[in-house]
Amino acid sequence: MEPSNNELTEPTRRDFLRKLGLVVGSSAAFTLVSGVKLNQAFAYEMTPNSAHRKGKTFTQSQMATLAKIARTVLPKTDTPSAEDVDCHGFIDHQLAVCYNKHDRRLAIEIVDDIESAAINAFSTSFAQLIDSQRHELLTKLERLDGFNHDQKSKFQLIKHLIVFGFFTSEVGATQALRYLPVPGGFTGSIPYKKGDKAWGSHAFY
Amino acid sequence: MNDKMYIEQTDTVFDAIVVGSGITGGWAAKEFCERGLNTLMIERGRVVKHREDYPGEGKGPWEFPNRSKVDNLLVEQDFHQQKKCYAFHDSTKHFFGNDRELPYSTKEGTDFTWIRANQLGGKSLLWHRQSYRLCEDDFLANKRDGVGNDWPIRYDDLKDEYSYVEKFVGISGQAEGLVNLPDSEFLPPFEMTSPEKMFKRFVDKNYTERHVIMGRCAHLTKPTQLHIEQGRVQCQARNECQKGCSFGAYFSTQSSTLPAAAKTNNLHIAPNSVVHSLIYDDKTNKVLGVKVIDNDNLTTREYFAKVVFLCASTLGSTQIMLNSKSKKFPNGIANSSGVLGHYLMDHNYNASADGRVEGYEDEFYQGRRPTGCYIPNFRYKPSLYGEGFKRGYAFGMGAYRTDWRGKGGSDGIGADYKSKLTEPGEWRLGLYAQGEMLPRFENQVALHPTKTDKWGIPQLDINCQWSDNEKLMMEDAAQVGADMLRKAGVLDVKSRTTYDHNAPGLAIHEVGTARMGRDPKDSILNGFNQTHDIDNLFVSDGAAFCSSAVVNPSLTFMAMTVRAVKYCVNEMNNKRI
Numbered sequence: 177m178e179p180s181n182n183e184l185t186e187p188t189r190r191d192f193l194r195k196l197g198l199v200v201g202s203s204a205a206f207t208l209v210s211g212v213k214l215n216q217a218f219a220y221e222m223t224p225n226s227a228h229r230k231g232k233t234f235t236q237s238q239m240a241t242l243a244k245i246a247r248t249v250l251p252k253t254d255t256p257s258a259e260d261v262d263c264h265g266f267i268d269h270q271l272a273v274c275y276n277k278h279d280r281r282l283a284i285e286i287v288d289d290i291e292s293a294a295i296n297a298f299s300t301s302f303a304q305l306i307d308s309q310r311h312e313l314l315t316k317l318e319r320l321d322g323f324n325h326d327q328k329s330k331f332q333l334i335k336h337l338i339v340f341g342f343f344t345s346e347v348g349a350t351q352a353l354r355y356l357p358v359p360g361g362f363t364g365s366i367p368y369k370k371g372d373k374a375w376g377s378h379a380f381y
Numbered sequence: 382m383n384d385k386m387y388i389e390q391t392d393t394v395f396d397a398i399v400v401g402s403g404i405t406g407g408w409a410a411k412e413f414c415e416r417g418l419n420t421l422m423i424e425r426g427r428v429v430k431h432r433e434d435y436p437g438e439g440k441g442p443w444e445f446p447n448r449s450k451v452d453n454l455l456v457e458q459d460f461h462q463q464k465k466c467y468a469f470h471d472s473t474k475h476f477f478g479n480d481r482e483l484p485y486s487t488k489e490g491t492d493f494t495w496i497r498a499n500q501l502g503g504k505s506l507l508w509h510r511q512s513y514r515l516c517e518d519d520f521l522a523n524k525r526d527g528v529g530n531d532w533p534i535r536y537d538d539l540k541d542e543y544s545y546v547e548k549f550v551g552i553s554g555q556a557e558g559l560v561n562l563p564d565s566e567f568l569p570p571f572e573m574t575s576p577e578k579m580f581k582r583f584v585d586k587n588y589t590e591r592h593v594i595m596g597r598c599a600h601l602t603k604p605t606q607l608h609i610e611q612g613r614v615q616c617q618a619r620n621e622c623q624k625g626c627s628f629g630a631y632f633s634t635q636s637s638t639l640p641a642a643a644k645t646n647n648l649h650i651a652p653n654s655v656v657h658s659l660i661y662d663d664k665t666n667k668v669l670g671v672k673v674i675d676n677d678n679l680t681t682r683e684y685f686a687k688v689v690f691l692c693a694s695t696l697g698s699t700q701i702m703l704n705s706k707s708k709k710f711p712n713g714i715a716n717s718s719g720v721l722g723h724y725l726m727d728h729n730y731n732a733s734a735d736g737r738v739e740g741y742e743d744e745f746y747q748g749r750r751p752t753g754c755y756i757p758n759f760r761y762k763p764s765l766y767g768e769g770f771k772r773g774y775a776f777g778m779g780a781y782r783t784d785w786r787g788k789g790g791s792d793g794i795g796a797d798y799k800s801k802l803t804e805p806g807e808w809r810l811g812l813y814a815q816g817e818m819l820p821r822f823e824n825q826v827a828l829h830p831t832k833t834d835k836w837g838i839p840q841l842d843i844n845c846q847w848s849d850n851e852k853l854m855m856e857d858a859a860q861v862g863a864d865m866l867r868k869a870g871v872l873d874v875k876s877r878t879t880y881d882h883n884a885p886g887l888a889i890h891e892v893g894t895a896r897m898g899r900d901p902k903d904s905i906l907n908g909f910n911q912t913h914d915i916d917n918l919f920v921s922d923g924a925a926f927c928s929s930a931v932v933n934p935s936l937t938f939m940a941m942t943v944r945a946v947k948y949c950v951n952e953m954n955n956k957r958i
């Protein structure tokens with residue numbers, strides 16, 4: 177079974193899942209639910225150019241803005257930026273399949289608000305700003321300087337997704353953090369000095 | 382294990398039928414098989430093979446389609462109850478029951494979260510492995526308080542079986558010599574972190590009845606020959622157990638009891654066989670076998686045996702009994718007392734307190750410990766009960782350093798923020814209450830008069846609520862917990878109760894509904910889990926409990942089951958069954 181088109185609209189997904197649910201046979205249902213078919217149908221795949229394409233939640237220009245928001249929040253340091261690991265593509269996907277309409281609306285609104293704020297302040301789109309201007313704008317948003325509480329909480333929704341998307345990406349989990357999939361045992365105390373990384377390997381996220 | 386073990390149609394009259402393949406059924410089958418009885422294990426769900434069928438195991442979060450979160454429409458459609466369980470994730474969801482296929486109802490104004498795992502292995506794949514013995518006071522509690530009925534057994538009746546199952550399962554923990562939490566047969570305990578040790582020193586010094594100990598869990602910290610023979614190896618501290626563990630490092634049916642039972646060649650398994658009801662012969666007053674509906678194609682078949690053990694989980698077993706109606710037993714088989722379905726209990730996990738710890742910034746931990754620490758019930762007898770409520774509670778306890786997972790909403794933009802997120806944050810230490818729930822006649826399951834599931838089996842209609850006793854107990858726990866933390870030097874302590882929005886069921890320790898007792902007029906089972914009314918019918922899962930106690934119950938299901946099988950085989954050998 178395949179979804180009837182590539183659009184990840186809610187009715188399409190609903191219909192697809194309903195049909196999945198009707199599949200007779202417990203082992204068939206297991207294969208479907210445990211991932212295989214569902215993955216193929218709706219999987220998020222990292223794409224190099226998602227900032228230049230219409231997304232599942234966002235328009236093409238919103239995607240471009242979101243990519244730069246991601247990069248401003250978590251820029252390139254000794255590890256790649258959130259934009260480099262396609263956090264914007266991930267967020268676009270995650271909002272479509274794991275969040276509800278209301279959250280999607282809030283996310284779209286704040287991306288639009290940030291874009292308008294860039295145009296108001298610098299007469300150019302957020303994506304065209306230089307890094308320091310973007311940093312300044314988002315810092316003001318968090319300090320409620322020219323932005324209200326409502327906007328800040330919408331921004332936190334996006335920011336939460338950027339952070340989650342980055343540290344659950346392969347780069348984020350294994351390079352920005354220490355990744356130990358099979359620890360081999362538990363040690364209650366090991367020395368720690370400032371700068372040592374936290375564990376990127378968790379049982380559940 | 383060979384595929385000939387799995388059967389569908391057969392005329393064989395088995396020595397024993399075991400309904401269910403979870404923690405209880407796995408033990409019953411192993412014990413029957415090892416005593417030479419030709420045994421049929423009947424399981425409503427599909428076969429889950431050890432190692433082969435753990436699709437979520439050992440993957441990085443980036444390997445999941447939604448980074449390990451579950452598709453929201455799938456949740457809405459199939460898992461609206463199961464999603465409330467903390468262990469429900471993309472990597473584990475295939476081991477949870479499907480709420481659309483397994484509907485149940487609750488009485489208006491009440492709620493009950495029924496978490497299910499309907500496949501070979503049952504909830505043994507999903508459990509948190511916490512394993513504690515009941516203590517003498519637990520078995521005396523009903524009698525002392527005049528609440529519920531007196532347990533027909535005492536601690537000494539189960540002592541040897543506890544030891545026997547513990548050696549086989551492998552329980553990690555530390556011997557403490559406490560009256561309120563008898564020691565098990567232990568493998569080495571896991572280590573505590575430094576803030577946990579600090580808290581332990583404080584509590585041990587300042588309270589006579591309270592002790593901080595390492596959690597006891599069914600993990601092989603140091604496998605013995607007995608475990609190696611089962612094909613199991615040492616725990617790797619991944620703490621991803623609910624995805625399935627190919628190391629076999631935690632106890633599950635798949636890792637432990639099933640291979641042991643299969644080795645005897647006496648084990649047969651009928652998967653995808655939903656037991657509809659028991660076949661009862663009123664002339665001989667015996668159960669002849671079970672009527673089964675095929676999980677997939679809904680056809681009907683029957684299986685026969687000399688004795689039947691119901692191990693289909695507390696509510697699963699009771700549902701089968703309620704649905705087994707005859708002229709002699711119009712309200713459910715072996716229900717001459719009328720208490721079948723009554724006295725449903727769960728545990729009450731609805732108070733917690735936590736705060737910040739300073740002073741251990743130069744320490745961290747390595748590995749993911751699959752257990753926390755524990756404060757055994759310190760209100761275990763009437764003289765120690767709190768103000769206005771009976772019975773007591775234990776605390777789960779643990780310390781950890783925060784990380785990026787809690788900081789997505791915190792302020793900061795740019796390189797400094799990113800670098801802050803890559804480091805561990807402050808230490809936090811918390812206490813999580815685990816309270817006893819009183820047995821009350823009103824807390825009950827019955828068959829719904831009209832609603833059925835897709836197999837044509839009447840749905841369970843559940844009527845279960847917290848009483849004031851449970852609420853007052855949680856208020857006490859929140860306050861006592863916060864007080865202990867503050868006195869120990871924990872900072873910014875906050876506490877809370879959650880009984881208002883968490884219905885019973887969510888502790889997944891449902892017990893009662895076919896209780897044991899000495900008097901056939903007010904109980905279903907005798908002290909050997911045999912129904913008073915029919916001598917070849919046994920129920921050895923949590924349904925048999927007279928009171929919930931505070932400890933995680935599954936270890937006791939195992940011990941009770943071993944004792945019941947031993948008794949049953951002896952009765953068969955002596956031609957009394």
Ligand SMILES: Cc1cc2nc3c(=O)[nH]c(=O)nc-3n(C[C@H](O)[C@H](O)[C@H](O)COP(=O)(O)OP(=O)(O)OC[C@H]3O[C@@H](n4cnc5c(N)ncnc54)[C@H](O)[C@@H]3O)c2cc1C
Nearest residue numbers: 401403404405425499503504509510511656694697933935
């Ligand atoms: C996330 C989680 C954490 C837990 N943590 C702990 C813990 O730390 N310590 C602890 O002691 N307990 C814990 N539990 C509870 C523990 O899992 C159960 O107490 C235990 O598994 C019960 O064993 P059982 O064999 O009686 O039932 P189950 O394990 O539920 O097995 C019952 C089996 O019977 C089958 N069945 C049901 N109805 C029928 C039917 N009509 N026909 C045929 N087959 C049927 C089911 O499909 C299932 O396979 C936890 C549970 C969960 C889900």
